[in-house]
Amino acid sequence: xxxxxxxxxxxxxxxxxxxxxxxxxxxxxxxxxxxxxxxxxxxxxxxxxxxxxxxxxxxxxxxxxxxxxxxxxxxxxxxxxxxxxxxxxxxxxxxxxxxxxxxxxxxxxxxxxx
Amino acid sequence: xxxxxxxxxxxxxxxxxxxxxxxxxxxxxxxxxxxxxxxxxxxxxxxxxxxxxxxxxxxxxxxxxxxxxxxxxxxxxxxxxxxxxxxxxxxxxxxxxxxxxxxxxxxxxxx
Numbered sequence: 001x002x003x004x005x006x007x008x009x010x011x012x013x014x015x016x017x018x019x020x021x022x023x024x025x026x027x028x029x030x031x032x033x034x035x036x037x038x039x040x041x042x043x044x045x046x047x048x049x050x051x052x053x054x055x056x057x058x059x060x061x062x063x064x065x066x067x068x069x070x071x072x073x074x075x076x077x078x079x080x081x082x083x084x085x086x087x088x089x090x091x092x093x094x095x096x097x098x099x100x101x102x103x104x105x106x107x108x109x110x111x112x113x114x
Numbered sequence: 115x116x117x118x119x120x121x122x123x124x125x126x127x128x129x130x131x132x133x134x135x136x137x138x139x140x141x142x143x144x145x146x147x148x149x150x151x152x153x154x155x156x157x158x159x160x161x162x163x164x165x166x167x168x169x170x171x172x173x174x175x176x177x178x179x180x181x182x183x184x185x186x187x188x189x190x191x192x193x194x195x196x197x198x199x200x201x202x203x204x205x206x207x208x209x210x211x212x213x214x215x216x217x218x219x220x221x222x223x224x225x
Contacts, residue, residue: 034212042217043202043215043216043218044158044202044215046212046215049211049212091155093157097211102163103148103204103213105157105158105159105160106157107157108156108157110155
């Protein structure tokens with residue numbers, strides 16, 4: 001159990017476009033989902049915490065108007081990178097939290113902005 | 115500032131030996147401790163979690179927790195080349211659902 005999917009797994013886009021990444025918990029309901037970003041050879045960086053039906057809580061330094069998060073249901077959260085630029089190129093990973101504490105990660109989305 | 119410290123490595127261990135990965139944390143209020151494994155280019159996967167002082171074993175993996183010393187470790191017995199990865203330690207308070215992450219230790223198992 002505890003499977004989390006992400007879509008797409010890889011995306012290449014032009015500078016200035018917006019990209020939407022979906023995160024789904026497939027076999028459990030996730031009241032909380034997390035969005036992380038990881039640059040090459042660096043550790044995970046938490047971007048925001050998303051609770052179903054409420055506004056996301058963003059970490060310091062993360063622009064909420066640039067990284068739009070929608071947690072519309074107990075199994076789906078989306079991250080939209082608006083007006084993406086090359087410096088936004090990174091590995092974006094979501095995780096979903098079960099009621100008993102563990103976080104389970106999606107496979108990640110590699111974003112390349114040209 | 116709540117911190118989780120790990121030696122970045124790389125830690126090189128011969129195949130078949132025991133790999134020992136260590137993690138210290140700053141917040142005495144921490145209650146839950148997690149070890150994740152991350153292969154290059156992949157997302158982290160949960161290996162083990164531990165809540166109580168002492169040892170917890172699962173197959174070749176043993177997690178050890180010492181709350182007095184604020185120290186948690188992961189032992190991997192009979193190390194295999196497929197164990198080569200970055201191991202992330204994460205710590206959680208009971209009152210906060212967020213995890214505080216270490217930077218990870220890169221483990222290399224040499225055949």
